[in-house]
Structures are given as C-alpha cells and as structure tokens.
Amino acid sequence: MARGSTRPTSRDVARAAGVSQAAVSLVLGDKWRGRVAETTAERVREAALELGYRPNLAARNLRLGHTRTVLLVVPALTTEFFAGVYTGAARVAAEHGFGVVLYPSPEGIGPARDPFHSAQAALDGVLASSMAADALTAIRGDQLPLVMLDSDPRGSLGAATVNLDIADGVRQITDHLLGLGHRHFLHLAADIPSWTFAVRAHELTTRLATVPGTAVRTIHAPITIEGAQQATTAALTGPGPHPTALVCDDDKLATGAYKAIRRMGLHIPDDLSVTGLDDLALATAIDPELTTVRLDAELFGERGMQALLAVLDGRTPTKGDIPVQLVVRGSTAPPRTRP
Amino acid sequence: MARGSTRPTSRDVARAAGVSQAAVSLVLGDKWRGRVAETTAERVREAALELGYRPNLAARNLRLGHTRTVLLVVPALTTEFFAGVYTGAARVAAEHGFGVVLYPSPEGIGPARDPFHSAQAALDGVLASSMAADALTAIRGDQLPLVMLDSDPRGSLGAATVNLDIADGVRQITDHLLGLGHRHFLHLAADIPSWTFAVRAHELTTRLATVPGTAVRTIHAPITIEGAQQATTAALTGPGPHPTALVCDDDKLATGAYKAIRRMGLHIPDDLSVTGLDDLALATAIDPELTTVRLDAELFGERGMQALLAVLDGRTPTKGDIPVQLVVRGSTAPPRTRP
DNA sequence: CGGGCGACGTTATACGTAACACTTCCGGCG
DNA sequence: CGCCGGAAGTGTTACGTATAACGTCGCCCG
Known part of the structure; x- marks a missing residue:
C-alpha cells in the first residue's frame, strides 16, 4: 500500500527527468509549443507516468484562483427529475471543461449550513458502490483509501467492503x-x-x-x-x-x-x-x-462511512453484513393449481 | 455586485484589526486559548465579520494536506435507494467533521473519466433550484455568481433565472x-x-x-x-x-x-x-x-448551465422559458354525470 | 562581421493559509 | 535584586503549482 510514501510532486518529476519544475508544468500543462524540445517533453511525460504523478489540485486552484467547477444544489436525491437536470448540466459543463459537484440539500439532518465545506477540494478517501465499477479504474489511479459498498469481499483489490446481507x-x-x-x-x-x-x-x-x-x-x-x-x-x-x-x-x-x-x-x-x-x-x-x-439504505450508508473513517484512521473496519428483512404484502399467494 | 473587488484574505482582516495574519489564523481557527487576549480576539472576529471574510479553502487544503472531504460514488441519481445511502453517509460524516461530495457516475455521456476533476475544490458559481431555498442564505453569504432554477424572475436577488414554462x-x-x-x-x-x-x-x-x-x-x-x-x-x-x-x-x-x-x-x-x-x-x-x-429535465439542466457559464463569462444569459407538453393518458375522461 | 532572433530552457515569485520558533512584557518568588 | 515563566503576540516558512521575466547559444541575414 505504501502508506507512508507521500505523493510525488512536479518537482519530483522534474528531478527524475533532469529538468526544472517549470518545464514540467509547461509540458504537462500543454503550454510547451516552441518552448521545450519534443524529446525533452517526452522525457518529462515518461517520468510523470513512471512516478504516477497527479497534480495537486489544491495547489493548482490556489495558484489559478479558479476551479472550473460548479455547484448544483438540488432539493433531494429522491427525484428522478433532478437526476435528469444533473445529466444535462454535467454534459454541457463537460463540454466547457467544467466539472459538476452535487450538493443534495439536507433532508432532515445532514450538514445543514455551509454547503461549501461539503463541496471542497481534493479527497481523503472514496466510498464506492460496486455498481459504479467502471469508475473504479480511474479511482485506482490515485492511491486513495477506498471502501466498497456491496462488493465481493474477495477480489476487491484489498479494499474493505461493507455489504448488505x-x-x-x-x-x-x-x-x-x-x-x-x-x-x-x-x-x-x-x-x-x-x-x-x-x-x-x-x-x-x-x-x-x-x-x-x-x-x-x-x-x-x-x-x-x-x-x-x-x-x-x-x-x-x-x-x-x-x-x-x-x-x-x-x-x-x-x-x-x-x-x-x-x-x-x-x-x-x-x-x-x-x-x-x-x-x-x-x-x-x-x-x-x-x-x-x-x-436499510441509511444504515448501509452509515456503516460504509464508519468503515471509511476507520481506514482513514489506520484502524481495521468492523466486519459483519447488514441484516435485511422480508416484507410480505399482497403480491404473493399460493399458486392456483398444483402442477 | 462589486465584480472587480477580490475576496478579502486573512491578511486584510489582520490589517483591519491591527494584528498579524498569524493572530487571525489562531483566532479564527479556535486555537487561541492562552495565546491571544479575549479583547483582541473579539476585535479580530469583528473585523472578519465586517469584511465578510471567508477562508480560501484551496489554500487551507494546500497547507493542511487533507480536506476532511470524502467522495461517494453512486451508480446514478435515479435510485431512491442511494438517496438513503447518501443521507446516512452524510450524517455520520458531518458528525466527524467531514463533508460529502457526490459523484453520480455518468449515465450515457457525462464526464466519463477523471471523477476527481469533477470533485475539486472551491466553486466558481452556483446553480440552485428554488426548492432548495433554505440553502440560499448560506450561498448568499459568499459572493458567488448564481443562477436560479425555476424561481421567481422578480425577487431572485438580482440573480438570473432559468424557468420551465x-x-x-x-x-x-x-x-x-x-x-x-x-x-x-x-x-x-x-x-x-x-x-x-x-x-x-x-x-x-x-x-x-x-x-x-x-x-x-x-x-x-x-x-x-x-x-x-x-x-x-x-x-x-x-x-x-x-x-x-x-x-x-x-x-x-x-x-x-x-x-x-x-x-x-x-x-x-x-x-x-x-x-x-x-x-x-x-x-x-x-x-x-x-x-x-x-x-424536459435534461434541457432544463443544459439551459441552466449555459446561463451560469454566460454569467461567469460576463455575458447576459439569454431569456425565454422552456416549453412543456401535455401528455394525455388513461387517467382523464369526461365526467360521468353533469352536475 | 555584428547583431538580432528563435529555440530551449531556468530562476524567481506569488497564491492564502497554518504552525513552529521566537520575542517582549510583566508579575511573582526566592 | 535577579530571574523564571506565562501571557500575548509577531516573523517566517512551507505547502505545490503556473507563469512572467530572464538567460544562453547558435545561426542567418544585412
């Protein structure tokens, strides 16, 4: 897991490629036409790939003063309607190089005030549904602490899992x-x-x-x-x-x-x-x-988050599937005829 | 709107209160017990309030190296199930001083790769449903460009509106x-x-x-x-x-x-x-x-985002409500008896 | 033959914050 | 009287990035 090793910076890449940090920034920022030789640029890109370099977005945002990110406030997640709103908004935003972050306004409890705390910067960890498996390849690209929801306990890349029974x-x-x-x-x-x-x-x-x-x-x-x-x-x-x-x-x-x-x-x-x-x-x-x-979706969410917090804390999450309950209503009855 | 004026920094607050930037950081970070006099602390808090100071979270995150923010990846927004997951997760997270940002994994198009770009840092602007009106007070606290969805064209605090008809x-x-x-x-x-x-x-x-x-x-x-x-x-x-x-x-x-x-x-x-x-x-x-x-929820989202991008660009969003369409199905018929 | 220019970089700086290390002042105690 | 220690701050630095400003070198043109 390489728990103690810190993430490589652009300066690390520069050292590895034998150039200055500025050159790395130019190459990776695609601003190098006529400023850096093609061979040098290639060397930088290789070093970055080798080290698994990811730019620190907090630093970039600080430097740039903007984030190309927008907040969509929706009443709640329960509505299919706002799911469509998000889809459309995200599409247009992506076409303009913007990202969209969702802030579902709290229903009942939740982080009532200060939505902006919720919508901040880089991530300490990830809680992921197994149904969103396609996104996981991107997630593994970073070395973020990960907890999987409803996923195969064996074969989850060593990540902890929290499952409903x-x-x-x-x-x-x-x-x-x-x-x-x-x-x-x-x-x-x-x-x-x-x-x-x-x-x-x-x-x-x-x-x-x-x-x-x-x-x-x-x-x-x-x-x-x-x-x-x-x-x-x-x-x-x-x-x-x-x-x-x-x-x-x-x-x-x-x-x-x-x-x-x-x-x-x-x-x-x-x-x-x-x-x-x-x-x-x-x-x-x-x-x-x-x-x-x-x-019990809420309990599921709670348990998932608790597990992630445990991982972030260096502790081992508690095991145990979440129990579920059959609810008998009017759609089941004895078959009319015995075959 | 004070378009050109930049946001006040902790140094501005320090100048206004006649103290050093470090003192401001101590007071506002609630780390001042026994380090700063109560009267001075009060002066700092007043100055911060006066100037409408909000800490730059990109800078804070850069300095701290973490964000107390976690990502929840969900398959899509359409499911009530994951709405519950979010609610539970957000509650526990809030109890631990963590925020939760949502990344609905793309359905169809959308920002396919790099969910982390989507989940980044501070915000350039806000797109808000009128149904989430309670969150708007917090939003007005910052001076972020704002576009309202389905809101009264008169009385939206001068913000642009995009409405369905x-x-x-x-x-x-x-x-x-x-x-x-x-x-x-x-x-x-x-x-x-x-x-x-x-x-x-x-x-x-x-x-x-x-x-x-x-x-x-x-x-x-x-x-x-x-x-x-x-x-x-x-x-x-x-x-x-x-x-x-x-x-x-x-x-x-x-x-x-x-x-x-x-x-x-x-x-x-x-x-x-x-x-x-x-x-x-x-x-x-x-x-x-x-x-x-x-x-047409998607069109609604697209138009809303286009309006917000226009505002960010200094342009005036195009006006015009989005048309809607009656769909006649089996739940309506002539009344059985004429009164 | 000199000077200018393009190719190829590097050096230095600033963004806003938090925290470590340091100074100054003063009251009390031996 | 000397000095110790706590209160009340301040000076400085570093986080990682993007970019403006600045070299250097060879070559071509007048």
Missing part, C-alpha cells in the same frame, strides 16, 4: 415462496455484471437445488420499467411451462413486470406471484402492493 | 379538463413555499376564474406518497360537493392520490379524473397511466 434476503424470499407451494420460478435479473446481482442469482439457484421438483428459468433485463416489461412479456408469451412465481432482482424490475402481466390480462397474485427487492416507495404505490425485502 | 403546462391541463366537461376541481398542492408551486396554484385559479360555473378547492400535502394519500382520503370523505377532476402538483402526489382513491373503491377515470406534472417513470407505472405534463 442480500444472500439472506433472497433466502427469505425463496423460502416464503416455497412455503406457499410454488415450484416453478422465473427469475427476472438485472443485466448488470455487478456482484450484488450475482449474489441474487447464485443464492436462488443453490437454494432451489436442494428442493426436488423445482425449476427456475432466468431472464435478463436492463433496470428500467420498460426493459423489465419487455423481457417479462417475451418470457411469458413464449412456449414451455408457465411459472407461478416471478422473482425480480429489484422493485423497479418488478414494477415493469407488473405492467407486462397486466397487459396480458393476468392477475397478481392469483395467476402469478411477484417479489421485488429494496422496498422503495414504489413498492406500495403499485397494485397490489409488492412483497419484497427491505434494505 | 410551468404556467403554460397548468394552462394545458386545465383546458384539457375543461374541454372534457369538468367543472368541479380539487387541487392537491405541495406544502412547500416555493415559487414553482405557487405558479401552479395561481395559474389554475386564474384560468378557472374566467369560466362561469367552475369551482376549485385546494388541499396541501407533503410531497410523499403517504402524505398525498392521507390528504386525498380526508378531502374525499369529507362533506360538500364531490369533485370530478383532481389536479396534482406533481406525479408523486398523483400516485398517492391513486392509492387513496383505490382504497375508497372508486375508479379512475370514471369516478374521478386525475392529472400529474413531471412525467416521471412513475407516471406509466401506475394503473391507469397518468395524464401529465412532460418536463
């Missing part, structure tokens, strides 16, 4: 459906190669493998209402035996499935039992209300 | 319902004192005032499914004439109203027409699909 949630769902008498399952899975979804599939299939006479078929869909609807329609109108229970990877997928099932003139739960996972507000907005597994 | 959207809804034959309206309004909601109420009532024989009653509810459900239930079970059309301030409120109406055994749209505003994914997830007004 998703496996137990899936076990609870499966046992609930088995107890009702279901034997033919359809698994509506997210088409994202993330550990948190892999766990769902693994747990469902291994659990069912212990019960004779069961069958499960898996279909994949993007995590959108439309995507789930299409996938469900395709699966249910095809040939083969009809499932009596539909296990969805999350509540949003379940909502899409609801639409597909409704369009086909079928009834939930009489013709088909449906389960979700998350327990979003959505789960009780749809009819019938969804049987799902409640994840 | 909400008034026209409400007009389209009202005309649609009037055209179907509705005369008795119920208005389910958000209980937030924000301009964007005030516009809805104003436009609905003034439009109906021009049509003889119409009546409208307004009830307020928090923007949650539960809150809307309770308010709707209370309004519909009370005495008085029954409305045939329910106009909701947004799609989420409409979803809560759906639940209330369903629980009462009434049918949409036969017994009651319902409208929303936003056109979230939610609007087509519920049954029947919701007649609502589509807001």
Whole structure:
C-alpha cells in the first residue's frame, strides 16, 4: 500500500527527468509549443507516468484562483427529475471543461449550513458502490483509501467492503415462496455484471437445488420499467411451462413486470406471484402492493462511512453484513393449481 | 455586485484589526486559548465579520494536506435507494467533521473519466433550484455568481433565472379538463413555499376564474406518497360537493392520490379524473397511466448551465422559458354525470 | 562581421493559509 | 535584586503549482 510514501510532486518529476519544475508544468500543462524540445517533453511525460504523478489540485486552484467547477444544489436525491437536470448540466459543463459537484440539500439532518465545506477540494478517501465499477479504474489511479459498498469481499483489490446481507434476503424470499407451494420460478435479473446481482442469482439457484421438483428459468433485463416489461412479456408469451412465481432482482424490475402481466390480462397474485427487492416507495404505490425485502439504505450508508473513517484512521473496519428483512404484502399467494 | 473587488484574505482582516495574519489564523481557527487576549480576539472576529471574510479553502487544503472531504460514488441519481445511502453517509460524516461530495457516475455521456476533476475544490458559481431555498442564505453569504432554477424572475436577488414554462403546462391541463366537461376541481398542492408551486396554484385559479360555473378547492400535502394519500382520503370523505377532476402538483402526489382513491373503491377515470406534472417513470407505472405534463429535465439542466457559464463569462444569459407538453393518458375522461 | 532572433530552457515569485520558533512584557518568588 | 515563566503576540516558512521575466547559444541575414 505504501502508506507512508507521500505523493510525488512536479518537482519530483522534474528531478527524475533532469529538468526544472517549470518545464514540467509547461509540458504537462500543454503550454510547451516552441518552448521545450519534443524529446525533452517526452522525457518529462515518461517520468510523470513512471512516478504516477497527479497534480495537486489544491495547489493548482490556489495558484489559478479558479476551479472550473460548479455547484448544483438540488432539493433531494429522491427525484428522478433532478437526476435528469444533473445529466444535462454535467454534459454541457463537460463540454466547457467544467466539472459538476452535487450538493443534495439536507433532508432532515445532514450538514445543514455551509454547503461549501461539503463541496471542497481534493479527497481523503472514496466510498464506492460496486455498481459504479467502471469508475473504479480511474479511482485506482490515485492511491486513495477506498471502501466498497456491496462488493465481493474477495477480489476487491484489498479494499474493505461493507455489504448488505442480500444472500439472506433472497433466502427469505425463496423460502416464503416455497412455503406457499410454488415450484416453478422465473427469475427476472438485472443485466448488470455487478456482484450484488450475482449474489441474487447464485443464492436462488443453490437454494432451489436442494428442493426436488423445482425449476427456475432466468431472464435478463436492463433496470428500467420498460426493459423489465419487455423481457417479462417475451418470457411469458413464449412456449414451455408457465411459472407461478416471478422473482425480480429489484422493485423497479418488478414494477415493469407488473405492467407486462397486466397487459396480458393476468392477475397478481392469483395467476402469478411477484417479489421485488429494496422496498422503495414504489413498492406500495403499485397494485397490489409488492412483497419484497427491505434494505436499510441509511444504515448501509452509515456503516460504509464508519468503515471509511476507520481506514482513514489506520484502524481495521468492523466486519459483519447488514441484516435485511422480508416484507410480505399482497403480491404473493399460493399458486392456483398444483402442477 | 462589486465584480472587480477580490475576496478579502486573512491578511486584510489582520490589517483591519491591527494584528498579524498569524493572530487571525489562531483566532479564527479556535486555537487561541492562552495565546491571544479575549479583547483582541473579539476585535479580530469583528473585523472578519465586517469584511465578510471567508477562508480560501484551496489554500487551507494546500497547507493542511487533507480536506476532511470524502467522495461517494453512486451508480446514478435515479435510485431512491442511494438517496438513503447518501443521507446516512452524510450524517455520520458531518458528525466527524467531514463533508460529502457526490459523484453520480455518468449515465450515457457525462464526464466519463477523471471523477476527481469533477470533485475539486472551491466553486466558481452556483446553480440552485428554488426548492432548495433554505440553502440560499448560506450561498448568499459568499459572493458567488448564481443562477436560479425555476424561481421567481422578480425577487431572485438580482440573480438570473432559468424557468420551465410551468404556467403554460397548468394552462394545458386545465383546458384539457375543461374541454372534457369538468367543472368541479380539487387541487392537491405541495406544502412547500416555493415559487414553482405557487405558479401552479395561481395559474389554475386564474384560468378557472374566467369560466362561469367552475369551482376549485385546494388541499396541501407533503410531497410523499403517504402524505398525498392521507390528504386525498380526508378531502374525499369529507362533506360538500364531490369533485370530478383532481389536479396534482406533481406525479408523486398523483400516485398517492391513486392509492387513496383505490382504497375508497372508486375508479379512475370514471369516478374521478386525475392529472400529474413531471412525467416521471412513475407516471406509466401506475394503473391507469397518468395524464401529465412532460418536463424536459435534461434541457432544463443544459439551459441552466449555459446561463451560469454566460454569467461567469460576463455575458447576459439569454431569456425565454422552456416549453412543456401535455401528455394525455388513461387517467382523464369526461365526467360521468353533469352536475 | 555584428547583431538580432528563435529555440530551449531556468530562476524567481506569488497564491492564502497554518504552525513552529521566537520575542517582549510583566508579575511573582526566592 | 535577579530571574523564571506565562501571557500575548509577531516573523517566517512551507505547502505545490503556473507563469512572467530572464538567460544562453547558435545561426542567418544585412
């Protein structure tokens, strides 16, 4: 980990390349046309790459007096609406060389005053969802302390992980459906190669493998209402035996499935039992209300942050998955006919 | 605006208070017990307040070598789930003197690589939703260039505004319902004192005032499914004439109203027409699909950012509200009986 | 043949803050 | 009377970067 070694500065790069710090600044700042020889510039770039040099943005901002960064204040994160606002704003900003930082105005507690403290400068550490895995390559570029959320404990690059006990949630769902008498399952899975979804599939299939006479078929869909609807329609109108229970990877997928099932003139739960996972507000907005597994998102966030603070402090984060709870509602019932 | 005047530094405060810069740092850093006299400390604090001094965090971070700021990487903003994660993380972080900055990993385009550029240092400007009005007092504390989203063009402290043409959207809804034959309206309004909601109420009532024989009653509810459900239930079970059309301030409120109406055994749209505003994914997830007004959130974000960039550039942002579009779906129909 | 200019760099400085090391003043104590 | 120690500050430096100002050297042109 090289805990004690400090980050290389432009002067270190200069020493390594045998030039002055100013030359490094010119080359890396792309201001060297006609000021530095091509061969020298190349030497500097090599040295920078070699040392893994990253400019200290605090210093740069101090020197420059500006940051090309803008703050977007939004009422809360719950609204899809402001997600779109962010996307559009970030796109335009990026085209102009600006970055956007989000400040969700506090709902309830939170850092009430001084949003600017929140929106400051370089980072001491990173808390990352495994679903944002593509961004992690960039993150590994820096040597920042990292804690992963809902990620494979083995194979997280040595980073600490904080996980919800998703496996137990899936076990609870499966046992609930088995107890009702279901034997033919359809698994509506997210088409994202993330550990948190892999766990769902693994747990469902291994659990069912212990019960004779069961069958499960898996279909994949993007995590959108439309995507789930299409996938469900395709699966249910095809040939083969009809499932009596539909296990969805999350509540949003379940909502899409609801639409597909409704369009086909079928009834939930009489013709088909449906389960979700998350327990979003959505789960009780749809009819019938969804049987799902409640994840305590706030606790998850708290535990994640505590782990990161521990790492920053040189301590070892406490282990232990966060428990989850099955919530039975109107979308599950015994199958109408025994096959 | 004092465009040219630069921000006061700790040395300016020192000069004004007749002490050294070091003393200012001690006093404002709360490290002065036994090092500076109480009367002197008070003089420094007064001078700082007088000049509106704010420490330059880029300089502080450079000096300190850390930022007490942490990055939370989330898959996207659309999920309520990660809103909870943020809330919990931000609470714990605040308790430890840490701030949290959000980096929503890009969906589609966006600033793909280098999230750290996005998460950098102090701010050049602010883009603020009027719904986050409470945070604005803090924002006005600094002299940052500001652009307001969906805010009263008059009375925004001289800041530029970028607005959706909400008034026209409400007009389209009202005309649609009037055209179907509705005369008795119920208005389910958000209980937030924000301009964007005030516009809805104003436009609905003034439009109906021009049509003889119409009546409208307004009830307020928090923007949650539960809150809307309770308010709707209370309004519909009370005495008085029954409305045939329910106009909701947004799609989420409409979803809560759906639940209330369903629980009462009434049918949409036969017994009651319902409208929303936003056109979230939610609007087509519920049954029947919701007649609502589509807001182009991304365009809104783009226009807002363009305006802010213009201000930063010393230019005057282009004026003009962003058009919106009525989307008619299954939740509206002619009233069953003419009163 | 001299001087100027372009190529190729370097030296020095400033951004605003925090903190270490140092000075001065004064009261008290042996 | 001498000196010690705490209170009340001040002088100075360093954090890492970008850039303006300044050399140096060879070559070409008048």
